[in-house]
Amino acid sequence: MPYTMKMEGIEELSTMLNEMGNQAEKVASVSLYEGAAEMVAEVKSKVRQIKTERFHYTVFGQRKPSPEEKDALQAIEAGIARFDKNGSEVNTSVGYSGAGYVITGYGKVKAVAQIANAINSGTSFMQKQPFFRRAVSSGTKKAERAIKDVIEANYQALIDYNNGGKTE
Amino acid sequence: MPSEYEALVAALKLTDIPFAEYGWKTRPEGSYGVVTLDFEAGTATGDDQKLDRSWEASVDVFFSKISERNDIIETVEEVLEEICGSSWALNSNQYESSTGLFHLEWVCVLIDTPEPEEEPEAETQTQSAAGGEG
Numbered sequence: 410m411p412y413t414m415k416m417e418g419i420e421e422l423s424t425m426l427n428e429m430g431n432q433a434e435k436v437a438s439v440s441l442y443e444g445a446a447e448m449v450a451e452v453k454s455k456v457r458q459i460k461t462e463r464f465h466y467t468v469f470g471q472r473k474p475s476p477e478e479k480d481a482l483q484a485i486e487a488g489i490a491r492f493d494k495n496g497s498e499v500n501t502s503v504g505y506s507g508a509g510y511v512i513t514g515y516g517k518v519k520a521v522a523q524i525a526n527a528i529n530s531g532t533s534f535m536q537k538q539p540f541f542r543r544a545v546s547s548g549t550k551k552a553e554r555a556i557k558d559v560i561e562a563n564y565q566a567l568i569d570y571n572n573g574g575k576t577e
Numbered sequence: 578m579p580s581e582y583e584a585l586v587a588a589l590k591l592t593d594i595p596f597a598e599y600g601w602k603t604r605p606e607g608s609y610g611v612v613t614l615d616f617e618a619g620t621a622t623g624d625d626q627k628l629d630r631s632w633e634a635s636v637d638v639f640f641s642k643i644s645e646r647n648d649i650i651e652t653v654e655e656v657l658e659e660i661c662g663s664s665w666a667l668n669s670n671q672y673e674s675s676t677g678l679f680h681l682e683w684v685c686v687l688i689d690t691p692e693p694e695e696e697p698e699a700e701t702q703t704q705s706a707a708g709g710e711g
Contacts, residue, residue: 470600470611530669530682531611533639536600539615542633542668542684546618 412545414448414552422557425564432567434499438492440559441501444552445490448503451548455540456482459528472535478524481511485521504541579632579689581660582614588656594638594649608640608649618686629690635668636683643679653683661685 426433459482462473485508493500508521531537589596589612596610614634621629636657638649650667657665665685672679 469602469604526669526671530635530671530680531637532671532673532680533604533676533678537613537615537635537637539633539635543616546616546633 412542414545414549422560425560429564429567432563436560436563438494438499439563440556441499442490442492443559444556445492445501445503447552447555448544448548449490451544451551452503452541453483455544459538459540470534470536474524474528474535474538475513477511477513478519478528481513481519481521481524482528484511485509578614579630579687581687581689582632582634585634585636585656585660585685585687586612588660589636589653592652592656594652608638608642608645610636610638610653612636614687615684629688632687632689634685634687636685638681639678641678646679646681649681653681657683657685661687 426437429436456479459479460473461476461479463475482505485505490501490503491507493502505522505525508525510518510520511524513519513524525541527535529537529539529541586596586598589610594608594610595605596612598612600611600613601609612634614632616633617630618633619631620627636653638653640646640649654665654667664687665683667681668684669680669682671682
């Protein structure tokens with residue numbers, strides 16, 4: 410399930426980017442990278458909070474993921490954030506789509522995205538631990554702040570440069 | 578416990594789908610649902626206390642016959658529309674190959690606005706009036 414992040418005050422940032430001319434594309438990409446990095450950090454912090462246990466089926470629907478399944482999510486260090494460049498447009502997404510496969514308990518091969526989805530949404534035999542929704546909820550403001558900081562810092566640097574290196 | 582969540586649970590339990598909060602202890606026969614209050618998503622603070630709080634809740638339905646799908650969607654979304662307004666979404670749609678169950682998950686945002694405390698204005702006036710007379 411893709412979660413879309415909406416930003417407030419984008420008009421102001423858009424004006425700043427427009428005034429940057431040919432630097433705008435690079436600054437926008439860097440700001441997105443910083444925003445995605447914040448979201449990745451938030452996802453990782455929520456993954457660490459996932460409760461695990463060894464397999465048991467005594468209580469229906471209440472099983473927790475195995476330590477191996479949690480390890481599979483924690484092992485995805487790079488590749489959790491993806492960037493797609495299409496002409497002048499840059500899109501970024503954070504998630505486990507395309508994160509590969511792992512061998513979990515009993516030698517089963519599972520897609521990491523499937524494990525993440527099962528933990529996040531729960532299954533008929535496993536209780537849900539919505540770590541990704543928590544990360545989106547708590548990380549959106551941090552990602553927004555990181556994006557704004559990069560754009561504002563570069564805009565200020567441009568103003569300083571145009572003023573001949575003098576700051577007012 | 579947010580009052581909107583209690584209303585959501587009550588409304589879901591009135592539907593044809595058997596619903597339980599936070600899971601079942603034994604597997605029910607046929608299709609079944611689970612409703613969960615997941616986490617506090619946001620809060621508005623003022624006067625050194627929490628005022629409005631928002632919560633994320635989720636509604637899961639498990640069923641084995643694909644023919645049931647449209648009726649389940651209609652039933653659950655009617656309840657969500659009534660309780661949550663527009664702040665809900667179908668979050669995931671899965672199939673469990675090991676159990677043969679289809680799994681639909683909706684996520685909704687519930688707002689918990691505490692009722693304002695009654696100001697003891699009338700009582701104070703009465704007391705001051707009584708004090709004046711004394």
